[in-house]
């Protein structure tokens with residue numbers, strides 16, 4: 038893919054070389070994300086951060102990534118406070134906001150809406166989650182985390198991953214499956230209630246590419262022998278009747294004792310967050326908070342690097358980042374410990 042000026046809407050746009058290039062640029066962003074250095078390469082540029090659905094880390098990390106490159110951020114976070122509630126179309130919103138921005142990150146509850154918006158936009162649009170469909174930047178930061186946690190160079194062939202929870206509505210696992218599909222011989226163990234299974238077309242695609250896909254409701258056996266276990270929250274906001282989500286909440290949980298009894302040592306524990314920490318859910322227990330293989334906060338940190346790399350590549354400044362860089366003057370020693 039030619040990143041320059043492109044919308045980033047789906048993982049289907051990426052091939053292995055694109056992923057490699059993105060991860061190379063993400064690595065280069067490390068001194069800026071860690072505040073050892075400061076760059077002004079996007080001085081004068083504006084990110085339109087349009088979030089028509091709740092978000093903490095995706096919205097803030099897109100904003101921080103842009104700020105760390107020297108650009109400024111304009112946010113619309115509440116659909117009720119935007120002209121969409123006056124009946125404005127996505128087309129008009131896109132024409133307007135893209136006139137005020139140099140790149141847009143957008144989240145919306147309807148599948149396909151970000152793509153529709155991008156067709157009217159005058160600047161690149163990055164999909165920050167469109168309903169249950171896709172969340173490409175999350176999948177990229179997840180794979181980048183897997184790479185770092187498992188010490189993988191570029192070749193994810195042969196890894197074994199368990200995905201647990203709401204695989205029907207979870208857009209992060211949809212995008213992650215599509216991304217892993219670029220590699221060979223992956224074993225996917227998909228652990229979910231029968232009613233919340235991974236969409237059939239994604240499973241078929243994986244099997245067609247020769248991956249092994251095991252679908253099960255038995256968490257204990259499903260956890261055996263993986264390199265990574267990726268937990269997800271029941272996506273209650275996607276259910277027509279929210280009470281239905283109560284049936285599934287808390288059905289699959291990972292805690293210290295289950296991890297010790299069923300996961301092979303060093304299995305990396307991931308979750309896109311937010312984890313649902315209410316007692317009735319608690320899919321990833323706080324008793325694992327100090328576990329060295331709990332990668333969830335390294336995932337969120339990696340999100341900044343990946344989003345910086347996406348901005349650098351879509352705005353074509355990959356060769357100019359370091360030119361505009363200076364040492365920071367404030368105290369940073371304790372960061373990222």
Ligand code: NCD
Nearest residue numbers: 095166208209270309310311
């Ligand atoms: C996820 C999302 O919004 O899809 N969160 C995120 O962006 N890290 C997962 C979720 O909400 O459960």
